[in-house]
């Protein structure tokens with residue numbers, strides 16, 4: 001069992017990576033009155049039984065609260081519906097919320113746990129590659145408003161994150177790509193070794209490689225979140241590719257997925273960095289070559305000026321300036337502000 005702890009000011013969150021992570025977790029130590037398992041159809045069908053068996057074995061009462069899934073479910077109404085169901089069932093402040101699913105389920109469950117009766121315990125069981133390498137780590141959650149993604153949300157650390165790589169066996173190709181976009185981003189902004197590993201293991205699905213990639217991803221998140229949990233400074237670099245990426249997701253009505261949008265975002269923002277003399281053209285070419293090798297898009301067919309208009313509403317902006325994360329070389333990035 002690999003265990004990496006993310007230690008923030010008031011909290012330690014163990015991230016367990018193992019095919020027995022769910023079963024072997026020390027459930028007895030969580031001390032909970034009842035568990036609300038937030039999930040959607042596919043992860044429940046594939047992994048619900050295993051979780052049920054484990055909770056029964058540990059004599060923990062539970063309910064499955066199923067949501068619709070998809071980005072359109074990430075709205076306040078979903079939180080309200082789930083909280084209402086929990087209230088009707090008598091969930092008190094000692095309850096535990098578990099997310100069983102991808103980033104959408106995780107973001108909803110995280111926001112619900114952070115706000116239900118002013119905060120209850122949370123465990124993430126990520127079932128997509130993206131959720132394993134990114135969204136379940138570091139405590140961010142959120143729901144969307146018509147004006148933008150994740151406009152309402154908190155930073156709320158889970159009790160634990162339980163990762164079973166065997167859950168990925170039936171993951172559709174497009175979902176793999178979404179996760180790899182974030183891993184390539186980690187390579188660009190922080191971890192040159194990981195970037196080089198990906199260059200040598202294109203499209204890998206080998207268990208040992210995946211174990212390495214996921215644990216490196218957890219370590220990147222750990223290094224950054226432990227230094228700046230509340231995104232006052234360093235944590236902003238995780239948004240490389242996301243300023244433009246979020247705008248692309250919105251402009252496409254979410255037809256372009258998160259990972260695809262981030263890949264195009266990295267391509268556009270990386271080019272901006274090259275044009276400003278911040279990033280060497282050679283490093284930029286390596287980035288785009290790697291994105292293409294992992295079958296991610298790097299070109300945007302729509303109107304670029306519209307993207308910049310949407311990006312001006314981004315959460316990172318202050319005053320009359322628009323902020324971008326620009327890589328300075330492979331493995332290093334910084335925040336740069338431009339006039340709007």
Ligand SMILES: NC(=O)c1ccc[n+]([C@@H]2O[C@H](COP(=O)([O-])OP(=O)(O)OC[C@H]3O[C@@H](n4cnc5c(N)ncnc54)[C@H](O)[C@@H]3O)[C@@H](O)[C@H]2O)c1
Nearest residue numbers: 042102103104105127128130131134135140141167170171
């Ligand atoms: N909180 C954060 O730090 C953070 C970071 C990155 C992304 N996000 C958010 O994550 C969301 C995207 O998450 P996602 O990419 O996991 O998408 P998702 O949650 O929509 O899941 C993608 C699809 O995979 C299916 N699925 C889930 N597990 C599966 C499995 N094991 N096998 C087969 N199919 C499976 C789901 O049913 C769904 O159809 C976005 O809303 C994004 O904003 C949050």
